Amino acid sequence: MPLFPDGECTRCPALAANRQRIVRGYGDPQARLMIVGEAPGYLEARPDGRAFTGDRSGRRVQKLLIALGMSEETDPAVETPRLRGVWLTNVVRCNPPGNRNPTPAEVANCALFLCAEMEAIKPKVVATLGNFAARWAFGELLGQEPPAGVRALHGQTWRAGDVTLLCLVHPARASNAQIAVAEQVLRSLLAG
Numbered sequence: 001m002p003l004f005p006d007g008e009c010t011r012c013p014a015l016a017a018n019r020q021r022i023v024r025g026y027g028d029p030q031a032r033l034m035i036v037g038e039a040p041g042y043l044e045a046r047p048d049g050r051a052f053t054g055d056r057s058g059r060r061v062q063k064l065l066i067a068l069g070m071s072e073e074t075d076p077a078v079e080t081p082r083l084r085g086v087w088l089t090n091v092v093r094c095n096p097p098g099n100r101n102p103t104p105a106e107v108a109n110c111a112l113f114l115c116a117e118m119e120a121i122k123p124k125v126v127a128t129l130g131n132f133a134a135r136w137a138f139g140e141l142l143g144q145e146p147p148a149g150v151r152a153l154h155g156q157t158w159r160a161g162d163v164t165l166l167c168l169v170h171p172a173r174a175s176n177a178q179i180a181v182a183e184q185v186l187r188s189l190l191a192g
């Protein structure tokens with residue numbers, strides 16, 4: 001399986017018909033940390049956009065990476081951040097119509113590419129943002145459903161072989177206190 005879908009991927013007809021373009025994962029190919037979000041938003045899918053840039057959620061993630069020393073930038077609004085030690089991606093790579101949630105079938109379709117990214121990057125820590133990413137990671141890494149919704153799981157970790165799974169609330173919906181917890185747990189995992 002290729003690391004990225006080609007520009008013509010139509011595995012999800014509704015997403016392929018709606019998308020501006022396919023938004024690929026990016027970052028440091030030697031990353032210890034892989035952050036998995038849900039789906040690119042409209043702004044991330046602009047012609048020169050990248051995952052986790054262009055909107056408030058993206059800026060919150062970039063700010064977190066700057067605080068963790070995983071970005072060479074000082075401004076979380078930079079559109080093409082230079083990252084170190086981290087790879088950013090999503091469970092689906094096309095922006096859904098009206099920013100709706102991806103369907104289980106769409107997540108399953110695009111998981112082929114996510115698994116290829118995991119295999120190529122070999123992260124030690126997989127941090128999921130939101131319920132859809134958590135559900136994918138639990139299924140893929142632990143072969144089970146998440147034991148609760150992501151608000152209850154926020155900041156908790158599980159071991160899957162030599163990979164640590166960390167579940168986090170999506171930054172679009174996270175409180176400042178939850179972002180602080182995310183930073184603290186990631187700092188400790190990445191120091192280990």
Ligand code: SF4
Pocket residue numbers: 005009010011012013015016022092093094106109110
């Ligand atoms: S979400 Fe993924 S699998 Fe579905 S059409 Fe887009 S690139 Fe293809």
